[in-house]
Amino acid sequence: MQPDPHEFGRAAERLAVHYLQEQAYRIVAVNQRVGRGEIDIIARRGAVLAFVEVKARRTRTCGAPEDAVTARKCRQIARLAALWLGSHPRALAGVSDVRFDIIAIDAQQRPPRVRHLRAAFDGGA
Amino acid sequence: MLARVPSEALTGLDSHAVTVEADVVPAAPAFTIVGLPDAAVQESRERVRTAIVNSHYEFPSRRITVNLAPADVRKEGPSFDLPIALALLCAAGQSRCALDGAAAIGELGLDGAVRPVAGVLAVAQSARRRGLRALLVPAANSGEAALVTGLRVLPAATLREAAALLAGAPAAAAAGPDAVALLGGDAPTDTDLSDVLGQGRVKRVLEVAVAGAHNLLMVGPPGAGKTMLARRVPSIMPPLSVDESIDVTRVHSVAGVLPPGVALVVRRPFRAPHHTISAVGLVGGGATPRPGEVSLAHLGVLFLDEFPEFRVSALEGLRQPLEDGEVTISRALASLTFPARIMLVAAMNPCPCRSQLHRRTDTG
Numbered sequence: 001m002q003p004d005p006h007e008f009g010r011a012a013e014r015l016a017v018h019y020l021q022e023q024a025y026r027i028v029a030v031n032q033r034v035g036r037g038e039i040d041i042i043a044r045r046g047a048v049l050a051f052v053e054v055k056a057r058r059t060r061t062c063g064a065p066e067d068a069v070t071a072r073k074c075r076q077i078a079r080l081a082a083l084w085l086g087s088h089p090r091a092l093a094g095v096s097d098v099r100f101d102i103i104a105i106d107a108q109q110r111p112p113r114v115r116h117l118r119a120a121f122d123g124g125a
Numbered sequence: 126m127l128a129r130v131p132s133e134a135l136t137g138l139d140s141h142a143v144t145v146e147a148d149v150v151p152a153a154p155a156f157t158i159v160g161l162p163d164a165a166v167q168e169s170r171e172r173v174r175t176a177i178v179n180s181h182y183e184f185p186s187r188r189i190t191v192n193l194a195p196a197d198v199r200k201e202g203p204s205f206d207l208p209i210a211l212a213l214l215c216a217a218g219q220s221r222c223a224l225d226g227a228a229a230i231g232e233l234g235l236d237g238a239v240r241p242v243a244g245v246l247a248v249a250q251s252a253r254r255r256g257l258r259a260l261l262v263p264a265a266n267s268g269e270a271a272l273v274t275g276l277r278v279l280p281a282a283t284l285r286e287a288a289a290l291l292a293g294a295p296a297a298a299a300a301g302p303d304a305v306a307l308l309g310g311d312a313p314t315d316t317d318l319s320d321v322l323g324q325g326r327v328k329r330v331l332e333v334a335v336a337g338a339h340n341l342l343m344v345g346p347p348g349a350g351k352t353m354l355a356r357r358v359p360s361i362m363p364p365l366s367v368d369e370s371i372d373v374t375r376v377h378s379v380a381g382v383l384p385p386g387v388a389l390v391v392r393r394p395f396r397a398p399h400h401t402i403s404a405v406g407l408v409g410g411g412a413t414p415r416p417g418e419v420s421l422a423h424l425g426v427l428f429l430d431e432f433p434e435f436r437v438s439a440l441e442g443l444r445q446p447l448e449d450g451e452v453t454i455s456r457a458l459a460s461l462t463f464p465a466r467i468m469l470v471a472a473m474n475p476c477p478c479r480s481q482l483h484r485r486t487d488t489g
Contacts, residue, residue, distance in 0.1 A: 085153060097186040098187060098188075122156060123155030
């Protein structure tokens with residue numbers, strides 16, 4: 001019997017939040033629903049505002065976790081971020097850089113290995 | 126923040142002003158180029174991004190909008206890489222635009238190197254005409270640009286160098302080649318008519334043809350020396366004047382056939398296209414028209430070997446340029462005129478029937 005996949009995802013997000021806090025990020029929002037989508041983590045450190053997508057994998061059989069963030073997913077996150085920024089204009093106060101980050105968690109290793117890919121993608125055109 | 130860097134865009138042999146504007150704002154990161162860019166300009170985003178990172182600048186994680194104004198003219202080719210990168214660095218506050226009235230052109234390599242582009246001479250002439258004071262060019266193109274007097278030519282080999290120059294770093298303007306010295310020198314060529322032994326009658330005919338600027342058809346069996354003699358026709362033509370030499374250089378530069386390291390074409394061109402050439406290849410053409418062989422042979426010799434093997438459409442296309450000394454090509458996007466003052470030298474084998482009489486009627 002496999003453990004609950006939703007529980008695995010939530011555990012990965014908790015791990016990512018913990019990691020970001022250790023890296024002196026302030027968590028602005030977690031599992032922020034925007035329209036029909038959801039932004040995993042919004043975090044702030046200094047003048048940087050980061051929209052973070054968390055991807056975790058139990059095994060390596062399907063490739064690295066970050067490979068699961070497809071071009072389509074990137075576009076979706078960029079769109080959600082723009083919507084969120086539109087409804088939270090004060091979130092940009094004092095911000096110079098806005099980033100899209102990926103936190104990739106490899107749960108095959110003990111303890112799980114966390115990698116933070118800063119500015120992993122942009123909104124493109 | 127907003128930054129502007131003037132640049133230039135080629136259409137045919139002429140160049141016109143383009144302003145590269147970059148705006149960098151803190152918002153969801155994206156990098157867009159607007160202003161009717163073609164595919165090569167769209168790809169410029171990836172070159173600019175990588176070149177900036179590999180030049181040890183920071184690529185801004187902000188929303189970047191680049192506009193190429195005027196927005197109703199189609200922008201082609203990679204020569205906007207350098208001005209886009211410079212405008213972006215200035216807009217992101219990582220460099221300064223301190224040099225007033227300075228334009229920039231150049232292609233970027235992924236390592237931040239500034240690569241040569243086509244048509245720098247025409248660009249420099251246009252920049253001078255519109256009163257710009259300085260022009261940042263790829264180092265490999267600096268000799269060509271420096272042919273234009275009254276314009277400070279600043280050669281840059283890397284993006285870092287270009288940014289430093291734009292920020293006002295002191296630099297010696299590039300010196301152009303001494304056109305008069307280059308043209309005056311009676312440089313020995315490896316294809317001179319005086320090398321030819323015998324063939325007195327043909328040499329006499331060539332001299333008469335060159336003296337009167339007549340076109341010429343040579344008929345003879347394989348091995349008679351038609352090609353060898355044709356190659357030596359430019360050697361008895363008068364040397365190019367400085368203005369003529371600049372005209373030829375401009376055409377060759379725009380067509381991108383100027384050999385690396387050559388700033389000025391000092392010999393009369395000799396073009397010998399293969400007989401399978403298309404009409405467009407011979408007279409010029411394309412969506413935005415480019416010069417053909419007849420224009421690359423401007424002020425020199427266009428040699429058509431195996432004359433009857435050429436396509437009829439290609440040869441028919443030579444009527445107007447031979448008559449007018451220039452060729453006007455009209456396409457949906459532009460109508461352009463290229464110079465085409467040539468001496469046409471054609472060669473062919475006699476008719477296979479071997480009838481002397483037939484040959485005489487053929488060659489009229």
